[in-house]
Amino acid sequence: MSRIKLHPSGHEIECQQGDTVLAAVERSGYALPNNCRAGACGECKVKVLQGEFDQGIVLDMALSQEERAQGFGLMCMAKPLSDELVIEWGTDDAKPKLFPPRENMLHIVTDKIRRTPRITEFRFRPLGNPVRYWPGQYVMLGDATAGAPQRSYSIAGAPRPDGEILLHVTRDATGATSRWLHDQVQVGDSVKLSGAYGTFIGDPSVETPVLCMAAGSGLAPILSLTEAALRRGFKQPVKLLFSACTAEDIYNQGLMTFLQAKNRRFKFIPTLTREKRDGMLSGRIPDLLPTQFTDLSGYTVFIAGTPEFVASCKQAAKLLGAKDEMIHTEGYFQQQQPETPPANRLATASAGR
Ligand SMILES: Cc1cc2nc3c(=O)[nH]c(=O)nc-3n(C[C@H](O)[C@H](O)[C@H](O)COP(=O)(O)OP(=O)(O)OC[C@H]3O[C@@H](n4cnc5c(N)ncnc54)[C@H](O)[C@@H]3O)c2cc1C
Ligand code: FES
Structure with a gap:
């Protein structure tokens, strides 16, 4: 297990073996911006001030070589290697405010409604506790055994008392998971949802048009x-x-x-x-x-x-x-992994940088 320290707030978070920094941060209820969770969009970029981490495989357009050299990393793919990792984070953001996401929550597909030639609405009811989310957040679902990697889908409605989750999925003719959902998943099937994730959320105190x-x-x-x-x-x-x-x-x-x-x-x-x-x-x-x-x-x-x-x-x-x-x-960034790893996969930040 490693420790992640948020700078300058000084808040500390535990990161279990094998977890990414983003997963650990979210589990502790902090709102680190993120989108693709696959090293493709750059949303989760932060500066690592101290410690070593394995950056994993990410796209150069999301994290340039110059940014790597300056100590930046993509937290959705980064895994700590040292006992402590200090990451730079604005004090405003470093406030607990999200519901800690949970993984693999069993849901039953209660409805599958074709909305347009390419978009189908899926409705899922939880067998356990409902997913807790802020409007605007997304869940992840997929089925490795069916060749459908985990993908992100935004929840299409405000939270409901029965915990029903609505998703609108566009079928990509050559996509793995959207085709699995459209072509194979049927009403009555059980699927596992993880979440909720993301920071595309409204500030309830906003008073503007x-x-x-x-x-x-x-x-x-x-x-x-x-x-x-x-x-x-x-x-x-x-x-x-x-x-x-x-x-x-x-x-x-x-x-x-x-x-x-x-x-x-x-x-x-x-x-x-x-x-x-x-x-x-x-x-x-x-x-x-x-x-x-x-x-x-x-x-x-x-x-x-x-x-x-x-x-x-x-x-x-x-x-x-x-x-x-x-x-x-x-x-809606695509989330398939790049096939060839960049040369400097391992990133190290020296103390006090
Ligand atoms: C935060 C977020 C929210 C989202 N919300 C929604 C939503 O509400 N509804 C929705 O429909 N989608 C949403 N998406 C998009 C969704 O997560 C998937 O990216 C989308 O469904 C495509 O996934 P797929 O597995 O079907 O396709 P993929 O298998 O990922 O393929 C996508 C495309 O890339 C091509 N491709 C596959 N592999 C490679 C490769 N190695 N190199 C280059 N190209 C390749 C494929 O031919 C295909 O055209 C969201 C994405 C994000 C990040
Ligand atoms: S969320 Fe990390 S690069 Fe997209």
């Missing part, structure tokens, strides 16, 4: 955040721009109509990128944004979807004045 942007199954975490905010009587306007290729890719329209009818401050605005329909917007969200808003400087912005979608929406929002610290993003 909110703009949400989602594409495809990126709607899932946005829906979770929106539902939770509206349920607790959020008073500010919430606009949800949703990007779909064609009209048949727009889903959950009934729920959107209900939410709009119940909350006059909520507005659902779909746009089609590959067809035109009377009375509907068409075009990509980043191109449409200036026609919908003149100034986003006072807005809290949430964006979810593919990494490319997230990056282009973020840039467009910033051009309209949105502030970095008020933009929250969830890019």
Whole structure:
């Protein structure tokens, strides 16, 4: 077992043999930003001030050679080698606030509903205690024996008393786990979920207008955040721009109509990128944004979807004045491991750096 010390707060965490730093930090209830959990996105990058760790196999674009040389590491893949690892972490972040995730919680598939030609909604009921999560977080699931590695899926709704978990899964024609879910997993099957993970969560104390942007199954975490905010009587306007290729890719329209009818401050605005329909917007969200808003400087912005979608929406929002610290993003990074390990897999930080 190793000890992880958070600098400058001085908080200490135990890291069991074989655990990554991220897993240990989360188990202790700390909110270290993360996304792909596979060394591909760079979200969990922190500076290691002291101690040695095995960085594992990560992508160069997520952790450059210069960053390695400066002592940075990706905590989702890093495993301590020394008795103590000191990691640099802002005091604001180093506050316990997440529910410690649990692994392999048995659930039964209670429903499998085709929402669009590529997106299917799965509903899972827990056999044990419900997954505790903040709206916007994700769970991981897969089945190694079926050739489906663990992948992340955002929970598509606010927490429910019966613990039901909803996921919206896009089928990737050549993907391992999404195909397993779409083609093999059936109603009545049991699956194991782990979680909840992630820091794409809303701050309940925010009192600004909110703009949400989602594409495809990126709607899932946005829906979770929106539902939770509206349920607790959020008073500010919430606009949800949703990007779909064609009209048949727009889903959950009934729920959107209900939410709009119940909350006059909520507005659902779909746009089609590959067809035109009377009375509907068409075009990509980043191109449409200036026609919908003149100034986003006072807005809290949430964006979810593919990494490319997230990056282009973020840039467009910033051009309209949105502030970095008020933009929250969830890019659906792919999680397969790189096949060849980089040369310097082992990272060492010298004392006091
Ligand atoms: C935080 C987070 C939340 C997410 N939430 C959702 C969600 O709510 N809904 C959802 O549908 N998805 C979500 N995703 C994406 C999801 O986790 C998976 O990445 C997605 O389902 C694809 O997984 P897969 O196993 O089916 O495909 P993979 O097997 O990972 O393959 C994906 C693509 O990469 C290609 N590929 C496979 N192996 C390699 C390789 N070695 N090198 C290069 N290319 C390769 C495949 O041909 C395929 O096109 C989320 C991702 C993250 C990080
Ligand atoms: S690189 Fe660690 S969470 Fe993506």
